[in-house]
Amino acid sequence: MSASPFAGPSAADILAELAELRAGDAPTQGGRVLSYVYDSGLSELDELARDAAELTRPLNALDPTTFPSIAVMERELIAFMRRALGGGTPRFGGGVVGSVTSGGTESCLLAVKTARDLWRAEHPELAAKLARAGKQPRLVTASTVHAAFQKAARMFDLDWDPVACEPDGSVRAAGFEEKLGADVALVVVSAPAYPNGALDPVAEVAGIAKEFGVSCHVDACFGGLALPWWPGLPDWDFRVPGVTSISADLHKFGYAPKGVSVLLHRGRKRHRAQFFATTSWPGYPVVNPTLLGSKPASPLAAAWAISKRLGSDGYAALTASCVRSAETIVREASLIRGLNVWGAPSGPSIALVTDDGVPEGERVDPHHLADELATRGFRIQHQPGFTQRNGVRLPHTAHLTVTPVTERTLPELVPALQSAADAVRGRRQASPRLELFGMQALGFAPKREGGAYRVPSPDMAWRILKIAGAGSRGSSLPGKLAPLMALAEKLPAPVAEAILIELLARVSEP
Numbered sequence: 078m079s080a081s082p083f084a085g086p087s088a089a090d091i092l093a094e095l096a097e098l099r100a101g102d103a104p105t106q107g108g109r110v111l112s113y114v115y116d117s118g119l120s121e122l123d124e125l126a127r128d129a130a131e132l133t134r135p136l137n138a139l140d141p142t143t144f145p146s147i148a149v150m151e152r153e154l155i156a157f158m159r160r161a162l163g164g165g166t167p168r169f170g171g172g173v174v175g176s177v178t179s180g181g182t183e184s185c186l187l188a189v190k191t192a193r194d195l196w197r198a199e200h201p202e203l204a205a206k207l208a209r210a211g212k213q214p215r216l217v218t219a220s221t222v223h224a225a226f227q228k229a230a231r232m233f234d235l236d237w238d239p240v241a242c243e244p245d246g247s248v249r250a251a252g253f254e255e256k257l258g259a260d261v262a263l264v265v266v267s268a269p270a271y272p273n274g275a276l277d278p279v280a281e282v283a284g285i286a287k288e289f290g291v292s293c294h295v296d297a298c299f300g301g302l303a304l305p306w307w308p309g310l311p312d313w314d315f316r317v318p319g320v321t322s323i324s325a326d327l328h329k330f331g332y333a334p335k336g337v338s339v340l341l342h343r344g345r346k347r348h349r350a351q352f353f354a355t356t357s358w359p360g361y362p363v364v365n366p367t368l369l370g371s372k373p374a375s376p377l378a379a380a381w382a383i384s385k386r387l388g389s390d391g392y393a394a395l396t397a398s399c400v401r402s403a404e405t406i407v408r409e410a411s412l413i414r415g416l417n418v419w420g421a422p423s424g425p426s427i428a429l430v431t432d433d434g435v436p437e438g439e440r441v442d443p444h445h446l447a448d449e450l451a452t453r454g455f456r457i458q459h460q461p462g463f464t465q466r467n468g469v470r471l472p473h474t475a476h477l478t479v480t481p482v483t484e485r486t487l488p489e490l491v492p493a494l495q496s497a498a499d500a501v502r503g504r505r506q507a508s509p510r511l512e513l514f515g516m517q518a519l520g521f522a523p524k525r526e527g528g529a530y531r532v533p534s535p536d537m538a539w540r541i542l543k544i545a546g547a548g549s550r551g552s553s554l555p556g557k558l559a560p561l562m563a564l565a566e567k568l569p570a571p572v573a574e575a576i577l578i579e580l581l582a583r584v585s586e587p
Contacts, residue, residue, distance in 0.1 A: 103456060108486035111477040112458040117332040117395060118482035122383055126334055129382035130375035138374040139365075147374055150381040151177050154327070157384045158339045161305045161392075162297070162323050163314035173315055173341050174348045176366040177377050180336035181298030182225045183368055184324035187340050189216060189229035191322070191351045192263035192292045198350075203259055212236070214262040219248040219277055220465050221270040223296055235262060241467040246273040246420040246428075250281035257289045268297040268304055268313045272460055272476065274422030276304075280312055283319030292321045292347075298338060300424045301325020306389075306396035307424055321347060330396070330425065330480075332387075333380035395481045399425045402483040409491045413498045415441035419474050428460065428474040431506075438503040443475035444559035445501040446494075453493040455486075459558045461566045473506070473566065509564035515544035523572040530571040538579035547580065 085091070105114045106123075117123075133146070141148035155175050159165050164173030178184045196214055197204045207213060216235040218226055220242045230237040238261075240252035253264060264286045266277035279295055286293040295313060297304065302325060304310060314323060325331075326338040342348040354364040363370070387395070406427055407418050415435050419428040429443045447457045462473035483490070516523070521537055523530060533541060545561050561580075565573040 106482070108480065108482035108490075109454055110456045111479070111483070112456070113478075114480075115329045115332055115478070116480050116482040118398075118480075118485065119332075122332055122386065125382050125386055126332075126379035129378040130334060133374040133378040136374035138372045138377060139370055144374070147377065150374075150377055154377070154381045154384060155339060155341070158301075158325060158327075159315075159341060161389065162301065162325065162341060163305075163312070163316040164323075164341060164343070172344050174345055175339055175341035176348070176351065177380075178338045178340055178367050179369055179372060179376075180328065180338050181223070181324060181326045182228070184298060184326070184338040184340040185223065185225040185296060186229045186232065186368060187351050188265075188294045188296075188322050188324055189226065189235065189263060190233050191342070191347060192294065193233050193235060194350050195292065195347065196262035200259065207260060212260075214260050215256070215258075216263050216265070217253060217256045217261050218265040219252075219267065219270065220463070220471070221246055221248065221272050221275065222265055222267055223271055223298065225298075226265055226296070239466065241465045241469055242471060244469060244471065246270065246275050246471060248275075248277055250278045250285060253282045254285045257285065257291055261289070261291050263292045263294055265294045265296055267299075268295050269300050269422070269424040269426055271299050271426055272471075272474070273420045273428040274424050274426030275420050276310060276313060276423040279314075279320070280317045283317045285319075287319035293319050295320050295323045298324050298326045299329060299426065301339075302327065302330035302392060303396050303399060303425050304423075306393040307400060310423060315341070315343065327380035327384070328376065330392075330399075331380055331383065332395075333383050334376055337376035337380045398481040398484045399479050402487060403427060403479045405487055405491070406477065406479065406483075406494075410494065413441065413495060415439045415502050416443075416446070416498055419472065425479040427477045427479065429457075429477070430472050430474045437505075441498045441502050442504055442506050442559070444473060444507060444562050445504050446497055447475040448557045448559050449497040449500050450493060453497055455490055455493050459562045461562045473562065507559040507563040509545075509560060509567050512541060512544050512560070512564045513567065516541055523569050530569045532571050532575040533579075535579055535582070538576045539583065541576055542580055542583075547583075 103110045106116050108116060136144045136147060138147050154177060159173045178187065193214065213234050213236045215238045216226060216230045217238050217240065220239040227237050238256055240248055240256060242248045264282060266279045266282050268279060269276045283293040304313065314320065322340065322342045324338060324340050327333040328335045328337050352364065352366050356362045403425055410416055410418055410429055415432050417430050417432040419430040429446065431440045431442055444459050447459050450457055458476040460474045460476050463471045465471065519537065519540055521533055545564060565577065
């Protein structure tokens with residue numbers, strides 16, 4: 078009899094260790110983390126997703142010809158999403174087709190890659206002219222568009238050209254029109270913008286883009302499975318003729334496990350431009366609709382199962398709960414002295430901002446509020462302030478994502494917001510003076526050298542982070558994030574980004 082191949086701890090010990098590790102995580106259910114997690118509040122859906130994922134765990138979604146169940150689930154999920162996003166009506170759809178992806182970022186990357194490839198094919202002379210001049214085609218978005226589109230621009234050699242927002246975070250269609258031209262490969266509008274929940278003027282921008290012959294993508298990764306049932310909104314999906322593609326995440330308000338999203342295109346030609354295929358190697362023919370090759374089927378199966386169980390009416394009911402909670406939070410937050418809601422949210426994203434209309438001693442700083450609220454068992458997300466290219470400053474805020482389970486927590490959440498605001502009222506925004514002085518003492522100055530900012534080495538970045546409170550209690554994360562956010566706001570973007578890269582890299586470094 079051969080020796081056992083198992084040389085490590087027992088399965089029971091390993092699972093016990095994992096359970097202990099999970100005990101230190103933020104809770105993914107119960108509505109106490111108002112970002113990152115999307116809890117339907119329905120245990121039946123969680124169990125259905127788990128069982129569907131387990132049934133498909135061994136499958137490789139790379140090849141639906143070998144595993145035809147993949148094709149069936151993807152086809153039915155795309156059909157459901159097409160109906161939800163206004164593409165199921167022949168008058169408006171124009172042949173809407175698409176693919177399931179691994180998440181919102183991949184959907185956004187593929188939307189940009191597809192538009193770039195089509196633009197190059199349609200403008201070969203202009204593409205060559207720009208290349209000779211050392212220039213790139215442009216990607217036009219609002220400043221509040223998800224950062225995934227900046228990533229896409231860097232990866233696919235486009236010049237990100239953002240349209241400046243108003244101080245309240247809203248954006249005007251005229252700002253897009255001023256930037257459009259033959260060198261624009263893609264225009265992107267948000268439904269809604271994650272930072273403040275504002276719905277971009279989709280119909281106006283898509284109409285302008287159509288006149289210019291420019292592709293128009295709607296990034297509905299955040300709201301794509303909430304806004305179809307959100308009351309009082311103007312048309313923003315495939316019912317708008319100029320919209321050429323839409324991204325929407327099933328692992329957000331579709332309530333599926335991470336990570337599953339869809340990217341839908343108006344027309345087969347556009348969809349096929351998304352694919353990569355090659356027979357130019359001695360192995361099997363490679364045909365990939367997405368960036369990934371081998372990929373799990375479990376997230377797809379879970380999303381497919383949930384969409385079948387809920388249907389349109391089920392999503393409408395869950396969205397109605399989000400609407401009620403959002404209205405309550407907006408109303409109650411607006412009544413807190415020194416605090417306000419940023420802009421006019423049109424969906425399940427809300428941002429809290431300091432009310433500058435009251436005396437300084439009565440103002441509530443949103444980052445101090447977020448840190449204080451964490452001590453009361455609720456986590457909301459710090460968002461640093463941002464100076465746009467035109468010099469207009471967007472304020473620092475705190476983000477809340479509203480989910481169906483939020484309605485159950487309102488009796489605790491609202492008093493927690495009020496008491497946390499009382500605790501920090503009059504406290505000025507965190508100052509990074511200590512960190513900046515420490516950087517100077519360490520011999521690092523965030524200055525330009527040869528046209529670019531000098532960035533700290535990994536070791537220098539870590540020493541700066543330690544001054545900000547990282548590395549204590551055995552964690553690379555600071556105890557409070559307000560001071561770190563203030564430092565990120567103060568530093569030039571390349572320097573702040575290098576420091577934040579080090580922060581996240583240290584988390585998983587052996």
